[in-house]
Amino acid sequence: MVSRRDFFKGAGAVAVSTGLVSRAGAASLPEAATANNAATQAPLIPPNGRPYNPVVTLNGWSLPWRMNNGVKEFHLVAEPVVRELAPGMKANLWGYNGQSPGPTIEVVEGDRVRMFVTNKLPEHTSIHWHGQRLPNGMDGVTGLTQPGIQPGKTFVYEFVAKRPGTFMYHPHADEMTQMAMGMMGFWVTHPKNQNFMKVDRDFVFLLNNYDIDPGSYTPKTSTMLDFNLFTFNSRVFPGIDPMVARQGDRVRIRFGNLTMTNHPIHLHGHEFEVTGTDGGWTRPESRWPEVTTDVAVGQMRAIEFDATDLGDWAFHCHKSHHTMNAMGHNVPTMIGVDHRGVAQKINKLIPDYMVMGERGGSMGDMDMPLPDNTLPMMSGQGPFGGVEMGGMFTVVKIRKDQKPGDYKDPGWYKHPAGTLAYEWKGDMPEAARSSSAGGQSMPAANPPKDVEMNVRKPSGHSGHD
Numbered sequence: 001m002v003s004r005r006d007f008f009k010g011a012g013a014v015a016v017s018t019g020l021v022s023r024a025g026a027a028s029l030p031e032a033a034t035a036n037n038a039a040t041q042a043p044l045i046p047p048n049g050r051p052y053n054p055v056v057t058l059n060g061w062s063l064p065w066r067m068n069n070g071v072k073e074f075h076l077v078a079e080p081v082v083r084e085l086a087p088g089m090k091a092n093l094w095g096y097n098g099q100s101p102g103p104t105i106e107v108v109e110g111d112r113v114r115m116f117v118t119n120k121l122p123e124h125t126s127i128h129w130h131g132q133r134l135p136n137g138m139d140g141v142t143g144l145t146q147p148g149i150q151p152g153k154t155f156v157y158e159f160v161a162k163r164p165g166t167f168m169y170h171p172h173a174d175e176m177t178q179m180a181m182g183m184m185g186f187w188v189t190h191p192k193n194q195n196f197m198k199v200d201r202d203f204v205f206l207l208n209n210y211d212i213d214p215g216s217y218t219p220k221t222s223t224m225l226d227f228n229l230f231t232f233n234s235r236v237f238p239g240i241d242p243m244v245a246r247q248g249d250r251v252r253i254r255f256g257n258l259t260m261t262n263h264p265i266h267l268h269g270h271e272f273e274v275t276g277t278d279g280g281w282t283r284p285e286s287r288w289p290e291v292t293t294d295v296a297v298g299q300m301r302a303i304e305f306d307a308t309d310l311g312d313w314a315f316h317c318h319k320s321h322h323t324m325n326a327m328g329h330n331v332p333t334m335i336g337v338d339h340r341g342v343a344q345k346i347n348k349l350i351p352d353y354m355v356m357g358e359r360g361g362s363m364g365d366m367d368m369p370l371p372d373n374t375l376p377m378m379s380g381q382g383p384f385g386g387v388e389m390g391g392m393f394t395v396v397k398i399r400k401d402q403k404p405g406d407y408k409d410p411g412w413y414k415h416p417a418g419t420l421a422y423e424w425k426g427d428m429p430e431a432a433r434s435s436s437a438g439g440q441s442m443p444a445a446n447p448p449k450d451v452e453m454n455v456r457k458p459s460g461h462s463g464h465d
């Protein structure tokens with residue numbers, strides 16, 4: 001198989017693509033390109049067909065195609081994959097063409113598209129083209145519009161990509177298992193008019209979740225809500241690449257939610273507008289500015305903003321447990337508990353025992369012994385120490401000198417003098433108190449017993465007259 005790396009190097013996309021056609025022949029399957037790592041790949045410049053402005057898939061890639069008598073042919077292979085969730089942890093997932101999520105499919109409004117889907121899983125599958133307008137029989141719902149694709153078999157889907165916009169693909173067969181194992185991918189149908197809502201950077205990724213016990217590799221597939229790893233494109237922080245832009249760029253970020261809960265996605269330092277949903281582009285008069293947008297299960301959102309302000313701006317889900325990895329979800333509260341002495345006693349029984357979080361528990365810096373193949377619950381080193389994040393967290397890096405088309409990580413932002421929060425080293429003034437201060441401003445509900453109280457119950461209404 002042609003690896004993604006091979007695809008980009010050497011002769012380039014055009015030569016390889018035509019090579020595939022002549023070698024394989026029009027009557028046979030298109031070669032299925034595969035990716036062998038989780039790095040963000042350079043945008044796929046279309047070697048043929050209608051021109052478009054390609055997207056960048058966060059920690060992912062776009063699938064090359066072949067043209068066959070004017071039809072764009074893609075080959076997806078559903079198969080078990082090993083996905084690195086972040087350095088230090090790999091997961092046994094199911095995906096497409098070597099990775100989970102599968103590669104992004106990019107086509108142009110009006111393209112006739114033929115999708116070959118080969119099943120290398122141990123059970124039947126299908127692909128539903130989430131959000132597309134297509135003939136009913138191409139909708140990919142096992143049992144309803146087609147029989148399942150049995151192991152070893154290949155099915156062909158064919159339709160015209162009618163509506164430009166943001167889409168996903170995923171199985172509609174044993175969904176609970178197959179989605180919990182990571183089977184999903186992004187799909188972008190570009191507008192025919194290249195200048196329609198043109199942006200300088202267009203990032204895409206899927207929101208997914210997994211339940212992988214610390215020390216193990218394979219997700220638990222029967223979990224309904226209690227997932228312990230929340231991912232952007234099957235990666236967790238600090239394994240998620242930054243999204244890089246040049247100051248002044250118009251930036252679009254598109255995300256689709258195939259987890260089992262909603263995610264309020266939050267950008268620091270800039271306001272954005274939701275310019276697209278799963279149903280298409282939003283009308284300009286329907287948009288409003290915000291800094292957080294909630295995306296429900298099964299939904300897609302495209303947000304856009306002007307990258308006006310230099311810096312390293314956090315971009316994350318605002319549910320705090322979704323920026324935390326597997327170890328953090330069932331830790332008891334220890335704030336206010338003084339364990340001095342207790343730990344030593346327990347240590348006699350359990351040598352590794354460690355007290356967590358009695359002063360608020362900044363656990364990002366804690367060097368806790370972990371089972372194999374397990375990530376710290378919060379980690380990531382920034383220029384000022386531990387970032388104390390995990391899961392659905394990354395950084396939008398805006399730089400003055402980032403060249404158009406350059407997506408390389410420029411390193412940490414260097415803050416100009418006078419623009420950085422700093423420690424106060426002068427005198428601490430007495431905290432001001434109001435003159436009635438002395439405790440609570442409201443009377444206690446249960447006064448202490450040693451206060452003498454005379455309580456007189458009103459005997460009737462007459463006493464007030």
Ligand SMILES: [Cu+2]
Nearest residue numbers: 263317319322
């Ligand atoms: Cu979330």
